Amino acid sequence: MVGAHAAIFVVSWFLSFLTRWDFRVDGSMLEMFQATVWWVVAVKTVVFLAQGQFSWLFGRIAFADVGRLVFTTTVAALILFGLELLREAIGGIGGMVRLPRSVLLIDWAASILLVGAVRALPRTIREELRPLLARRDVRLALVVGANPAGELLARNLLASATRPYHIPGFIDNNTLLKGTRVAGIPVLGGVADAATILARRPVDEVIVQAGSVTGEDLRGLLADATAAGATVRVIPTIDDLLSPEDSAVPQALLRPVELRDLLRREPVTLDDGAIRDLVAGRVLLVTGAGGSIGSEICRQVLRFRPARLVAVDHGENALFHLEQELARHGPRNDLAVVVADVRDEATMRRVFAEHRPALVFHAAAHKHVPLMEGSPAEAIRNNCLATRLVARIAGESGVRTFVMISTDKAVNPTSVMGCTKLLAERLVRAAATRFPTTFVVVRFGNVLGSNGSVVPTFEEQIRRGGPVTVTHPEITRFFMMIPEAAQLVIQAAALGKGGETFVLDMGSRVRIVELARDVIALSGATEAEIPIVFTGLRPGEKLYEELTFPDERRLGTAHPKVACVVGPEQDPEDVERVVAELETLLDHPPEALRRALERLVREYRPPAEADGDGIAVGPGRGDGAVAG
Numbered sequence: 001m002v003g004a005h006a007a008i009f010v011v012s013w014f015l016s017f018l019t020r021w022d023f024r025v026d027g028s029m030l031e032m033f034q035a036t037v038w039w040v041v042a043v044k045t046v047v048f049l050a051q052g053q054f055s056w057l058f059g060r061i062a063f064a065d066v067g068r069l070v071f072t073t074t075v076a077a078l079i080l081f082g083l084e085l086l087r088e089a090i091g092g093i094g095g096m097v098r099l100p101r102s103v104l105l106i107d108w109a110a111s112i113l114l115v116g117a118v119r120a121l122p123r124t125i126r127e128e129l130r131p132l133l134a135r136r137d138v139r140l141a142l143v144v145g146a147n148p149a150g151e152l153l154a155r156n157l158l159a160s161a162t163r164p165y166h167i168p169g170f171i172d173n174n175t176l177l178k179g180t181r182v183a184g185i186p187v188l189g190g191v192a193d194a195a196t197i198l199a200r201r202p203v204d205e206v207i208v209q210a211g212s213v214t215g216e217d218l219r220g221l222l223a224d225a226t227a228a229g230a231t232v233r234v235i236p237t238i239d240d241l242l243s244p245e246d247s248a249v250p251q252a253l254l255r256p257v258e259l260r261d262l263l264r265r266e267p268v269t270l271d272d273g274a275i276r277d278l279v280a281g282r283v284l285l286v287t288g289a290g291g292s293i294g295s296e297i298c299r300q301v302l303r304f305r306p307a308r309l310v311a312v313d314h315g316e317n318a319l320f321h322l323e324q325e326l327a328r329h330g331p332r333n334d335l336a337v338v339v340a341d342v343r344d345e346a347t348m349r350r351v352f353a354e355h356r357p358a359l360v361f362h363a364a365a366h367k368h369v370p371l372m373e374g375s376p377a378e379a380i381r382n383n384c385l386a387t388r389l390v391a392r393i394a395g396e397s398g399v400r401t402f403v404m405i406s407t408d409k410a411v412n413p414t415s416v417m418g419c420t421k422l423l424a425e426r427l428v429r430a431a432a433t434r435f436p437t438t439f440v441v442v443r444f445g446n447v448l449g450s451n452g453s454v455v456p457t458f459e460e461q462i463r464r465g466g467p468v469t470v471t472h473p474e475i476t477r478f479f480m481m482i483p484e485a486a487q488l489v490i491q492a493a494a495l496g497k498g499g500e501t502f503v504l505d506m507g508s509r510v511r512i513v514e515l516a517r518d519v520i521a522l523s524g525a526t527e528a529e530i531p532i533v534f535t536g537l538r539p540g541e542k543l544y545e546e547l548t549f550p551d552e553r554r555l556g557t558a559h560p561k562v563a564c565v566v567g568p569e570q571d572p573e574d575v576e577r578v579v580a581e582l583e584t585l586l587d588h589p590p591e592a593l594r595r596a597l598e599r600l601v602r603e604y605r606p607p608a609e610a611d612g613d614g615i616a617v618g619p620g621r622g623d624g625a626v627a628g
Helices: 002-020 027-050 063-090 101-133 148-158 191-200 215-227 272-279 292-302 316-326 345-355 369-374 376-396 416-432 454-463 482-495 512-522 572-584 590-600
Strands: 139-144 165-171 185-189 205-209 231-235 283-287 308-313 335-339 359-362 401-407 438-444 446-448 468-470 479-481 501-504 532-534 553-556 562-566
Touching: 002 027, 002 101, 027 063, 063 101, 139 148, 139 191, 148 165, 148 205, 165 191, 185 191, 191 215, 205 215, 215 231, 215 512, 272 482, 283 292, 283 345, 292 308, 292 316, 292 482, 308 316, 308 345, 316 335, 345 376, 359 376, 359 482, 369 376, 369 416, 369 590, 376 401, 376 416, 376 572, 376 590, 401 416, 401 482, 416 438, 416 572, 416 590, 438 482, 446 482, 454 468, 454 512, 468 512, 479 482, 482 501, 482 562, 512 532, 572 590
Parallel strands: 139 165, 139 205, 165 185, 205 231, 283 308, 283 359, 308 335, 359 401, 401 438, 438 501, 446 479, 468 532
Antiparallel strands: 501 562, 553 562
16 A cells, blocks of 8 residues: 555656656756655655555545545645755755745645545446446436435445446436536436436436435326336435334335335424433333334333333234234333223223333224224223223322323214214313323324225225225325324323323325325236225215314424314313213113214214215225225
8 A cells, every 4th residue: 555655656746847847858857856756755655654544445435535635645745845945944955956846736736636546446447337337237227316315325326236226317306406416427307307307318217215305206206207117216214224113224225115105294303302301211001002003102112211111902912913023122121011901990900000100191992983883882982981091090090191192083073983082082181180190182193004094905905906995086184104193192292281182293184096096006006907996975084184173273382293282171070971971871772872972072063964075984994995
């Protein structure tokens, strides 16, 4: 390494003289070169050694390395210039001849260029030439996003030894970047220009960084790429790879587009300090821990190091799988799994007495809308009576914070499930007036991928060859990802002071028929192969959901994705009276119970009274699909 650099210094010094003498070689120039080259090379070698320049690897040069090279070369040039001034001051040292100042300046520039070029040559060959000269097929790929992460991605693809790539360009929505070059690669235009770009420059793949474009943009990009015969692939971000939920680096980082990409929402930033203060070192209890939201809450809270997590559910299979997942890295002393029915008072009192939880997340509930229309007694038992029981035990046990998971179907409910969840909300707020425990309600819409929800239903119908069934062409729902919902529920728990109802930011409504088309497209099929069939509205739900009542006001909180809603105060005694009366009617026929709900809960509008905008249905969770 030292020898190679010394040779470069000799060449640079000679080129400096040659340039200064206008490329005419004469005796005086050679004499001056020979008299000075030895101490110039010595000085530059010592400076480069002191700056650690000989520890660099050829072919691994980056922008920071270039800056370091410029700094080191500048230090050497200043030392040489100082020595020349010293020689002039004392009238000559060691036979040195007087140097033209321009030689030192030219050598400074030549050294940077030559050393930088030699170091960069292997990388240039690896990234630019090897993919073009490789015997194996070279993949042509456009990279979406000309930001620093996109630049890093492009460089790594170019440097791939196992699968050569050539990157003809970037796609980026920043209009200021169009026509420029990033890392030597042109920025061809935005996502809206994708069809034109792909027509001019056919490629094999379009590679997108997860979360770098909106779901709408990705949907359009997917359509344009498919029409051009290109495959759209998504690569995880560094944050995804380093996420504590990920136990290992995925075997295949480049993956096909998934529905979560098309419905991309902004990532959630949590107030970790407030959550840690609430969770760390305390015992947490989660009811309905085997369900979609309950299990995700369990996964999320464990990273804040609770003293113990108590997972309670009536379904032993779901709990078994959750326990196996959470314990896959070895036995956990901070996890207790309890098979129990939240409606059983004796069992629940024993669980609370044994574990003494400080924080309770009550996610246990019946959520399947059409099923609850035919079984209102079960909805009342599980959603109302069990919530009242668990909240009362929590208050009597000195629980610090109690969080109930609610649903947008509780707003202006047209279903038994929604009506019982509205009563459950009121029961929790009533408990807040009786106990010092901080009782809060968190209300949000549908979550993608939850048990029995719309996407798994569509996927199963596609696996069977179709058709995909949707209740109504105009039905819409709010959607969010399961991890996002769980994270914000935990954040709301940290925000609560007692008696609040929090509403999560659900974004815009999504048309279920568009969701069905996306799932069909992602399966590789077309609507001609997998048709969409509208089955008509079923009783129990609305065409669109709402997150707040007309008489509720949204107030901001310390977190931008969590709002607090304030409405008319409910008399706790009235709520208790309504639920107590329903409890006496549980052995009545379903129709009688629905009439009782209509009589006792003024907000409940059963299907017979709802207008054309009021009735819609889902596949078992009320999100617009029908299980075929």
